[in-house]
Amino acid sequence: MDSYSLSAAAKINLYLEIVGDRPDGYHELVMVMQSVGLADRVTVRRLGAHEIRLRCDHPEVPSDASNLAYRAAALLHQRFPKVMTQQGGVEITIQKNIPVGAGLAGGSANAAAVLVGLDMLWQLGLTQIELQTLAAELGSDIPFCIAGGTAIATGRGEQIDTLHGLDGLYVVLAKSPTLSVSTPWAYKSYRQAFADNYLDVATASQTRKAQLHASPMMAAIAHQDGPAIGQHLYNDLEKVVLPAHPDVKAMKTTLASCGGLGTLMSGSGPTLFTLTASQAAAEGIVQQMRSHYSEAELGLWVAPLLPSSLQLLES
Numbered sequence: 001m002d003s004y005s006l007s008a009a010a011k012i013n014l015y016l017e018i019v020g021d022r023p024d025g026y027h028e029l030v031m032v033m034q035s036v037g038l039a040d041r042v043t044v045r046r047l048g049a050h051e052i053r054l055r056c057d058h059p060e061v062p063s064d065a066s067n068l069a070y071r072a073a074a075l076l077h078q079r080f081p082k083v084m085t086q087q088g089g090v091e092i093t094i095q096k097n098i099p100v101g102a103g104l105a106g107g108s109a110n111a112a113a114v115l116v117g118l119d120m121l122w123q124l125g126l127t128q129i130e131l132q133t134l135a136a137e138l139g140s141d142i143p144f145c146i147a148g149g150t151a152i153a154t155g156r157g158e159q160i161d162t163l164h165g166l167d168g169l170y171v172v173l174a175k176s177p178t179l180s181v182s183t184p185w186a187y188k189s190y191r192q193a194f195a196d197n198y199l200d201v202a203t204a205s206q207t208r209k210a211q212l213h214a215s216p217m218m219a220a221i222a223h224q225d226g227p228a229i230g231q232h233l234y235n236d237l238e239k240v241v242l243p244a245h246p247d248v249k250a251m252k253t254t255l256a257s258c259g260g261l262g263t264l265m266s267g268s269g270p271t272l273f274t275l276t277a278s279q280a281a282a283e284g285i286v287q288q289m290r291s292h293y294s295e296a297e298l299g300l301w302v303a304p305l306l307p308s309s310l311q312l313l314e315s
C-alpha cells in the first residue's frame, strides 16, 4: 500500500487532578481521558524522495518540525534510519476539524495517527505498547491518543490503563473561535498558585491517596452511570484558566444552566463540554446556547463518546 488515511479523534478530560511536581519538571497527574467524535483526517503517503513533508488545511498549524505530527515521523526515521532508503519518504496531509489550542489534544491525535499510519506504511511491525512508548517521548497525551476510548492516565499522563467504554453518552463541545490557552502557561500558573498543596509524589502512598480521589468517577464509569459521571466531573486547571478568562467562566455558567448531566473545561481549555444522555439532549443544548451566543462568538459541536481514537478510513 502507498497511502493510509486515518480518522484521529479529539479527547476530553472527564477528570484532571494535579497531584504534585515531578523531578522532570512536569506534573504528576491523575486523569480520566475520553475520546469524542470530533476528528481530523490524517493521510500518510509514500514519497519517492527520502524526506518528510507535511501539509495542513488550517492556517495556524505549522508544517515544519514544530508540528507534533512531523516530529512523530522524524522520531520513527531516527529510530529506524534505514527505513526511508527501503520504503521511501512520507507526505503527511492533515485535514483539520478539531479546533487548535483548544484542550482537545488535536495535535496529539495527529501525531498518534502518524505513528500508527507510518508503522503500516513503513511496515515496522511495532506493537501498541512500543508505539505508546515512542509516543510518550513526543508528548504526554499521545499514548492515550493511540489507545483511545475511556482510560485512566497517570504519571505525566502517559501511563494508560483502559477502562470500560461508555456507551450512548454524548457531549456538547463549546469553544470561542478566537481564544486559545497555552498548556505550559496553565500548568505554570497552577504551580505558582497551588504548589503548597502538592503531595510528595516520591511517596507511593501519597500517589495512591491521590488516585483514591478519582474513585467516585471510576465507580460511576464502571456502573455506566451518566448522571454520576456528570456529578463527578473535575479539572484542577479550571482554578487558573477560568479566573484569567472571565468570558470562558461566563460561558461555563450559561452552558451548565442548559440542563446537561454536568459541565467542565477540557484539559487546559478553553473548550468546555457538557455531558448528555442522548444526541437529542445535546442538540437541544446547542439550540439553547445559540440563543445566547452567535456562531462568531462560540463554536458548538455535538459528539458521541467513542470507544477508540484512531480508525483506518482508507488504504
Ligand code: C5P
Binding pocket: 025, 026, 027, 028, 029, 138, 139, 140, 141, 155, 156, 157, 183, 184, 185, 187, 188
Ligand atoms: O507533554 P506535553 O508536551 O503535551 O506538555 C505540554 C506542557 O504542559 C509541558 O511543557 C508542561 O508545561 C505541561 N505539563 C505538565 N505536566 C504534565 C503534562 C504537561 O506540567 N503532566
